[in-house]
Amino acid sequence: MTDNTIQAPHERSFADVIRGTLRGAGQVMFQDNAWTGLLIMIGIFWGSYFADGKPAPLVAWGALVGLIVSTAAGYLFESRNDGDQGLWGFNGILVGCAVFTFLGNTVWAWTAMILGSAMTVIARRAFNNVFAPFNTTSYTFPFIAVSWAILLSARLMGELPPVGEATAIFPTEITSPELSFTFPELIKYWLRGISQVFLVDSWVTGIIFIVALAVCSRWAAAWAMIASALALLVAILFNADHVDIVNGLFGYSPVLTGIALGCTFYKPGVKVFLYALAGVIFTVFVQAAMYVFLFPVGIATLTAPFCVATWIFMLPMYKLDNK
Amino acid sequence: MTDNTIQAPHERSFADVIRGTLRGAGQVMFQDNAWTGLLIMIGIFWGSYFADGKPAPLVAWGALVGLIVSTAAGYLFESRNDGDQGLWGFNGILVGCAVFTFLGNTVWAWTAMILGSAMTVIARRAFNNVFAPFNTTSYTFPFIAVSWAILLSARLMGELPPVGEATAIFPTEITSPELSFTFPELIKYWLRGISQVFLVDSWVTGIIFIVALAVCSRWAAAWAMIASALALLVAILFNADHVDIVNGLFGYSPVLTGIALGCTFYKPGVKVFLYALAGVIFTVFVQAAMYVFLFPVGIATLTAPFCVATWIFMLPMYKLDNK
Amino acid sequence: MTDNTIQAPHERSFADVIRGTLRGAGQVMFQDNAWTGLLIMIGIFWGSYFADGKPAPLVAWGALVGLIVSTAAGYLFESRNDGDQGLWGFNGILVGCAVFTFLGNTVWAWTAMILGSAMTVIARRAFNNVFAPFNTTSYTFPFIAVSWAILLSARLMGELPPVGEATAIFPTEITSPELSFTFPELIKYWLRGISQVFLVDSWVTGIIFIVALAVCSRWAAAWAMIASALALLVAILFNADHVDIVNGLFGYSPVLTGIALGCTFYKPGVKVFLYALAGVIFTVFVQAAMYVFLFPVGIATLTAPFCVATWIFMLPMYKLDNK
Numbered sequence: 001m002t003d004n005t006i007q008a009p010h011e012r013s014f015a016d017v018i019r020g021t022l023r024g025a026g027q028v029m030f031q032d033n034a035w036t037g038l039l040i041m042i043g044i045f046w047g048s049y050f051a052d053g054k055p056a057p058l059v060a061w062g063a064l065v066g067l068i069v070s071t072a073a074g075y076l077f078e079s080r081n082d083g084d085q086g087l088w089g090f091n092g093i094l095v096g097c098a099v100f101t102f103l104g105n106t107v108w109a110w111t112a113m114i115l116g117s118a119m120t121v122i123a124r125r126a127f128n129n130v131f132a133p134f135n136t137t138s139y140t141f142p143f144i145a146v147s148w149a150i151l152l153s154a155r156l157m158g159e160l161p162p163v164g165e166a167t168a169i170f171p172t173e174i175t176s177p178e179l180s181f182t183f184p185e186l187i188k189y190w191l192r193g194i195s196q197v198f199l200v201d202s203w204v205t206g207i208i209f210i211v212a213l214a215v216c217s218r219w220a221a222a223w224a225m226i227a228s229a230l231a232l233l234v235a236i237l238f239n240a241d242h243v244d245i246v247n248g249l250f251g252y253s254p255v256l257t258g259i260a261l262g263c264t265f266y267k268p269g270v271k272v273f274l275y276a277l278a279g280v281i282f283t284v285f286v287q288a289a290m291y292v293f294l295f296p297v298g299i300a301t302l303t304a305p306f307c308v309a310t311w312i313f314m315l316p317m318y319k320l321d322n323k
Numbered sequence: 324m325t326d327n328t329i330q331a332p333h334e335r336s337f338a339d340v341i342r343g344t345l346r347g348a349g350q351v352m353f354q355d356n357a358w359t360g361l362l363i364m365i366g367i368f369w370g371s372y373f374a375d376g377k378p379a380p381l382v383a384w385g386a387l388v389g390l391i392v393s394t395a396a397g398y399l400f401e402s403r404n405d406g407d408q409g410l411w412g413f414n415g416i417l418v419g420c421a422v423f424t425f426l427g428n429t430v431w432a433w434t435a436m437i438l439g440s441a442m443t444v445i446a447r448r449a450f451n452n453v454f455a456p457f458n459t460t461s462y463t464f465p466f467i468a469v470s471w472a473i474l475l476s477a478r479l480m481g482e483l484p485p486v487g488e489a490t491a492i493f494p495t496e497i498t499s500p501e502l503s504f505t506f507p508e509l510i511k512y513w514l515r516g517i518s519q520v521f522l523v524d525s526w527v528t529g530i531i532f533i534v535a536l537a538v539c540s541r542w543a544a545a546w547a548m549i550a551s552a553l554a555l556l557v558a559i560l561f562n563a564d565h566v567d568i569v570n571g572l573f574g575y576s577p578v579l580t581g582i583a584l585g586c587t588f589y590k591p592g593v594k595v596f597l598y599a600l601a602g603v604i605f606t607v608f609v610q611a612a613m614y615v616f617l618f619p620v621g622i623a624t625l626t627a628p629f630c631v632a633t634w635i636f637m638l639p640m641y642k643l644d645n646k
Numbered sequence: 647m648t649d650n651t652i653q654a655p656h657e658r659s660f661a662d663v664i665r666g667t668l669r670g671a672g673q674v675m676f677q678d679n680a681w682t683g684l685l686i687m688i689g690i691f692w693g694s695y696f697a698d699g700k701p702a703p704l705v706a707w708g709a710l711v712g713l714i715v716s717t718a719a720g721y722l723f724e725s726r727n728d729g730d731q732g733l734w735g736f737n738g739i740l741v742g743c744a745v746f747t748f749l750g751n752t753v754w755a756w757t758a759m760i761l762g763s764a765m766t767v768i769a770r771r772a773f774n775n776v777f778a779p780f781n782t783t784s785y786t787f788p789f790i791a792v793s794w795a796i797l798l799s800a801r802l803m804g805e806l807p808p809v810g811e812a813t814a815i816f817p818t819e820i821t822s823p824e825l826s827f828t829f830p831e832l833i834k835y836w837l838r839g840i841s842q843v844f845l846v847d848s849w850v851t852g853i854i855f856i857v858a859l860a861v862c863s864r865w866a867a868a869w870a871m872i873a874s875a876l877a878l879l880v881a882i883l884f885n886a887d888h889v890d891i892v893n894g895l896f897g898y899s900p901v902l903t904g905i906a907l908g909c910t911f912y913k914p915g916v917k918v919f920l921y922a923l924a925g926v927i928f929t930v931f932v933q934a935a936m937y938v939f940l941f942p943v944g945i946a947t948l949t950a951p952f953c954v955a956t957w958i959f960m961l962p963m964y965k966l967d968n969k
Contacts, residue, residue: 126960149935296942297816
């Protein structure tokens with residue numbers, strides 16, 4: 001996952017720091033590549049200004065600030081070299097996306113977001129230590145833990161207006177209209193499944209993200225496409241909630257599971273391919289289950305379904321790729 | 324827990340495979356014995372066709388298919404020999420019971436159940452790795468995790484009709500009539516506490532299960548009876564919810580805790596006896612607490628209270644039986 | 647954390663046992679000192695009889711019985727010497743406080759409280775084993791697990807009347823009046839943030855607790871004051887729920903985090919000071935988030951926000967104090 005040698009802490013040039021920062025955007029989808037990160041940032045800005053639904057420019061600026069703050073926090077506080085691979089920034093950028101997808105634009109929302117982004121550096125090291133004995137890591141869970149803390153707090157804190165959060169309801173009150181769609185619509189749902197990795201609702205951004213992945217790894221690009229398509233198929237076959245399908249909300253967690261299992265933690269191969277497909281399908285159910293579980297508190301699952309499903313597929317520590 | 328020598332993977336006869344499959348039914352209650360498994364299957368079929376409440380034949384067929392699918396998945400995918408002790412099947416059989424206790428009879432419910440049963444093989448290895456450092460295992464938690472994913476998803480997926488699931492309510496809205504009963508009724512509640520281990524509501528099945536246990540281990544049969552009786556006593560003394568008492572729903576988790584602590588993971592003895600009694604009592608409260616916690620999402624606790632309570636009693640790693 | 651040499655189990659004098667018991671009260675705030683424990687008991691009795699709100703004498707008697715029962719259970723059942731440092735009693739005393747803050751005065755509530763207090767000895771050893779690989783412990787989590795089991799069960803058990811429990815609501819229904827206060831009022835909120843560590847609502851008790859801490863450790867007293875003040879500031883700046891601020895409910899978890907990080911698990915110093923401040927701020931958000939998360943089940947967070955936040959700050963295993 002590295003494409004250059006690690007440098008001693010105080011020998012980084014400005015370009016090194018920029019590269020390390022951009023890689024944070026790439027590492028959300030497991031790509032240690034600054035160009036991938038740059039394209040992803042472009043995709044986020046495009047998709048937040050020209051969203052398929054309501055524009056949400058704040059999401060892009062939150063992402064940028066979260067990425068910078070968390071990477072800077074890592075360089076300042078951490079003795080390890082993870083930052084050069086973008087491993088400090090990938091949680092922070094998502095905190096920025098999540099906070100401004102769900103909260104309004106106040107000074108204190110920005111404060112919470114900035115503190116939260118920096119906090120992911122500590123949380124990541126904490127959770128990674130927990131997973132270290134099992135040869136795996138915490139993935140995006142530091143982002144999730146910190147963001148849930150902020151998004152739930154928003155219900156009790158007047159300066160964190162939960163303008164984008166859902167109304168809490170009982171799961172048994174869910175009603176969903178029948179799904180009907182044309183083929184071009186289906187393509188949009190599929191691409192939104194990829195853009196929603198960064199909480200962006202834009203099929204164009206989905207295309208930009210595929211290109212961003214392909215720059216670093218064609219397998220990753222392929223898995224993003226396969227996983228979003230398979231997740232969409234499963235969601236449609238089981239007649240899952242219409243609104244969530246349309247907005248790509250059954251896709252983004254499986255996309256991450258697919259890239260993680262299919263070509264990041266295992267080397268591509270037949271066994272690994274089938275295993276990752278199973279992981280993608282399972283993620284759709286974990287996604288639906290977590291949506292339902294969180295209905296009574298009215299917050300989003302974020303990428304937790306990906307984390308939970310991928311942990312369950314990584315913890316067995318199967319040797320699938322070294323035959 | 325084994326009663327024969329482990330065989331090399333490809334030297335199994337058809338009879339070996341049948342035995343390994345049936346042991347899966349026995350291992351739900353920690354018995355590595357094909358006859359126990361067979362009697363349990365008979366008990367499940369009897370109890371689902373001639374239930375004390377509404378007949379639910381699908382539960383028995385789900386159990387059978389889940390048992391076969393998960394055992395087959397283990398033989399196909401796993402390199403370890405756990406299957407000969409029935410350790411692949413005990414989660415799968417429960418997935419079959421749970422899915423058709425709560426969901427309707429659709430092609431996609433069967434699909435989810437079959438995929439879920441196979442999935443428990445992966446989940447079991449994942450969770451067992453987590454508990455390995457503490458000299459204990461994941462018990463029935465793979466079944467719980469997979470079944471919760473399916474049962475929660477059912478609220479969002481039109482092809483998984485949650486016909487048997489509870490309506491979500493606030494716990495503070497619970498009202499329970501006073502409990503009054505005759506002695507013969509009390510005996511039925513006590514036996515249902517045993518039959519509900521497999522989500523079966525039948526006092527006759529409770530008797531069959533006791534016989535099934537006694538075939539392999541008289542201690543296990545004794546602990547099933549002791550635990551269900553003690554749990555019933557605690558539930559009545561604390562005036563717990565009438566409906567749950569009548570249906571044996573305070574009994575099944577303590578039954579499993581009793582067998583686990585009293586004669587499976589510890590050798591029977593005075594200290595172990597008292598420790599297992601404490602475990603059984605604690606399980607009643609964990610059971611009630613988890614019921615309440617899940618009210619707002621309207622799903623069942625399954626055997627999670629047993630897992631949680633037994634973990635808490637196993638994790639201290641007390642040496643109670645080797646003095 | 648010890649101020650005398652550990653003695654062989656059967657050589658304890660009556661005074662040793664009294665000291666070990668009182669230290670249990672002190673260890674809730676990490677102080678291995680019998681005088682601290684005695685002052686804390688005095689503070690609890692004062693604050694429960696002369697509460698700022700409604701008097702709740704039962705809380706003090708519950709605390710006393712819980713402390714004695716759990717310490718006795720430890721001396722009877724445990725082979726380790728933890729009791730001389732008060733490490734058996736600190737969970738039991740809190741169970742006593744919590745049960746009678748939320749439940750009514752029935753024989754069965756006392757029974758549940760006494761069994762629960764004893765149970766914390768087992769639960770503590772279980773959870774400590776889980777955290778041992780990470781060089782940290784379970785803090786007050788045994789108290790939380792046992793108390794949640796009892797407090798949730800109370801909704802289903804007629805003999806455990808949940809007279810002090812909140813009505814379950816959706817978090818999106820929370821409405822909070824604007825906060826306005828005079829300076830003397832602010833001082834009371836600040837001191838209640840300290841008294842609420844033991845679920846006591848009394849600014850006088852807050853002062854007694856500060857004195858109790860200072861007897862053993864001036865740093866601990868300082869951190870209690872700093873943490874409650876900082877938490878109050880954060881809660882006010884973010885315009886958090888008025889009622890919770892007034893009752894000190896944003897203070898008690900940060901107080902414990904501050905003492906834990908600032909002067910218990912790390913030696914005081916500049917880096918540690920800043921790290922503990924960050925921990926205190928983070929705890930406020932975890933506190934608010936857990937309040938919201940538990941709204942639909944209508945139970946209290948107890949000290950869980952402190953545990954969660956402090957684990958996240960301890961698990962990275964930073965070396966902050968040995969430069």
